[in-house]
Amino acid sequence: SASHRLWPEIEQVVHQQVAWARLGLGDSGTGWQLFAEDGEMRMYRREEEVDGMVVDPLKAVHIVKGITGHEVCHYFFSPQYRYDWETTLEQMTVLETIADDSCLFLQTHKRIWPASQRDVIFWSHIRHLPNDQDRDGPDIWTVVNHSTEHKDYPANSGKCVRIFLTVCMLCQTRVIPPKEGTPITRDNISCKITYCSVVNPGGWAPASVLRALYKREYPKFLKRFTSYVTNQTKDKPIMF
């Protein structure tokens, strides 16, 4: 709700992330390296370090047939499905339900050898940015996750190293209209997904180890999540 202490930050970060996600990859001069390809999915990263720590920004573009942006964002945002698709998750707690479109999460992730176990606190916000009639802009659904602090869970106070992240799942639905008068089916829809992520792994971890881990884990993550949405929605009415 607009009166919540996090609301100004949510508004600012969501608009910044939507603008960032909608930027193309620019020409090769922008340093984006394609590092994974699988069917329609293309995954790019830039090598960046902050205080000697790998924080490689990642941008993935994927086109998935038969699902909508609303459905992708619904399953990505809603806590009740997360254990189904987030296999690196050990524990997820909803610390606060800020509004029906905003939650505060605490997540501990399974240890990924040889890095030590990590946890993260982030707010998550789901937003529909409809294309206003006069502009034929795209109809966008997005979920933005952004790290924040919580007084009851100070960073690095327990067994876990605190990670920091900003993630944007931005979706645009495409409909190929079927023959006049016939209903739209899942064969007529597809979703273009732009997934942007910057994960600061917190405490020290060797750059080579992190880069190998990101290279292996990220493609699996997006494939697994989109397959999950396809399976969850295939026998259900379309959520536009």
Ligand SMILES: CC(C)(C)c1cc(CCc2ccccn2)cc(-c2ccc(S(=O)(=O)CCO)cc2)c1
């Ligand atoms: C390896 C990599 C795929 C980058 C990775 C490792 C870890 C585990 C923690 C970690 C980080 C770094 C090094 C070792 N372990 C967590 C995440 C992560 C966490 C959260 C989200 S989310 O978009 O907010 C969806 C809700 O869960 C996405 C990714 C990614």
